[in-house]
Amino acid sequence: MITVPRWLMLVLAALFSAYHVVLGITSLDIPDNPWPAVVALVLYAVATVLSLWPVRRMRMPDWLAAFDLAVSIAMPLLVTGQLDASADNGYATWYVAAVGTLMTITAARRQLVAAWLGVASLAVQTVVWAGVPALGTLGVVGSIVWVAIAHMLTVALATAAREARRYAQAEREAAAWQAAQDAHLFEGRMRLAQTNRIAAPMLRRIADRGGVLTEAQRRECRMLEAAIRDEIRGRMLLTDVVRAEVQHARERGVLVTLLDEGGIDDLDEATRDRVLSRLAEAIAKSRADRIIARTAAEGSPVAVTVVGLVVPGDEGVDTADTEDAEVELWLEIPRRI
Template sequence: MITVPRGLVLSLAALFSTYHVVLGTYSLNQPRTPGPAALAIAAYILATVLSLWPNSPMRMPLWLASFNVAVCVAMPLLVGSQLDGAADNGYATWYVAAVGTLMTITATRRRPALAWVGAAALIVHTIVWAGPAALGSMGVIGSAVWVAVAVILARALAKAGRDARQYALAEREATDWQAAQEAHLYERQVRLAQTIRLAAPMLRRIIARGGVLNAEERQECRYLEAAVRDEIRGRKLLNEAVREQVMAARRRGAIVTLLDEGGLDDLRGLELENVLNTLAAAIGGTTADSIIARTAGDGSATAVTVVGLSSADARLSALGQESPEPEVDLWLEIPRSPLPAR
């Protein structure tokens, strides 16, 4: 979005205001008594300096906007009280343009209601003091038009700013969505490549034998199917060490379940490898019949929870005794920053 430097805008407004002060000072000899006009000039200078202060916020404070309105009400009263409304006062009516400039600044700084109050006060004073015909000859209509244009532009710029922020937010969301889609696509490609690496030799063997497999080969297919499921459900719980220990546990008859629910997404590099190596060591070091490894939730100090269950002694059932519940053979909570597994 194209922006105008604030310093340039303030400089232009200061030049316009200075021009009005020069006109007011130049015409001090026209009023019957110059004191009220000089007081009006001083009040106008103070209001302008406060309104154009460089470090002030964009939205003018309410007290300052009210002060500007009070100055715009006082200037016509002070200067007009020393002039003849029926005569051609020339530059002595400098306050008309000054009120328009000050109220334009007020409207630009997001106080349009009070800017209209100041402009309305100037119109009412002119009609009462010099008659309706003076609205055009003294430039009151022009000052009101300035205020109107400032109000319209301020609203248009505010709307443009809101639209720009909404567009920027939409662009960030679109970028995040695209990055997420690319990440999902990359992960799918990685998982597919890993699945092909695992299953391709057995698939070729099945094709070569026409689907006729012996018992050992059928059991190997079941192991491969479980490994493929691990690639889908285990995700970041897998590295070569974990895959090796999981397959070894299954070959000895254990049931292994790996569940990655996103708890490791923030781990990278050595931290993730340490967690996975600790998990592999835990799976390889237990004789449990059922092993479950699950990632912990976000914000937890634990990265992975590993549970190993051993079935009850079958001899108890043979003797007619009630079989006890499975025993916990392994319970391990792997922290997010464990020591490297040996």
């Protein structure tokens, strides 16, 4: 797509506006009194410079749009007050094209209401001063057409820009979705491989023995089941050190539960290693009957919460009522040091 530099558009608009000033200066001998026309020229020059001054914001400020509208109303009154409506005034009616140009610039800078009010006031003043036929002979219709074209182009460009932003956002969301799907697929394959590595030897032994296992082998199967559950529910909470300490805890008869709900996915590797080292240390030092490690919610200053419970009585941990348990360990591992 071919694009026109913004500075080139500003230069062309400035030259076109300057042309009206030149016409106004060369026709100062036609009005009865040239000074009102001089004032109109100064007002037009100031309004044009302010409107074309390069700024980052495309939309014209409201105060500048109001000033341009006031200038577009004042110029015809100043100039025509010194002209004869029935005579051929030549280039002395330069204000018509000047108002059209100024209002076109105003419309291009997204102040459409002010632009239409400006050309509407020009049309009304022209009809009052010289009659309806003057709308065509003085070029008022052309000024209205310029503003209409600027209006259509402004709306079209704004719509195109809005659609471009929408498509760009959709593209980013699609890319993020695809990346998430690829990550889930990769993680699923990795978890499957990890599960297969852990469970395959025991499954082969179970098949070889026809399902008849000793108590020690049943206990080992339960340990493997818990390890596989950790791989599924623990996700980012697992490192080799954490796995080892969880295994040691379970060998002591501790019921360990790891729950990763996505609260530490945004941590960098160094921070995550620090957090999980604290988790492994807490599991190793705890003498609780049950340990629960859970990631905190996103945005929380806490990364992982670790709770250790001591179950009273002689009941097994698996069947004991945890409502009567006492807290042996309560640890909140922060995200940042």
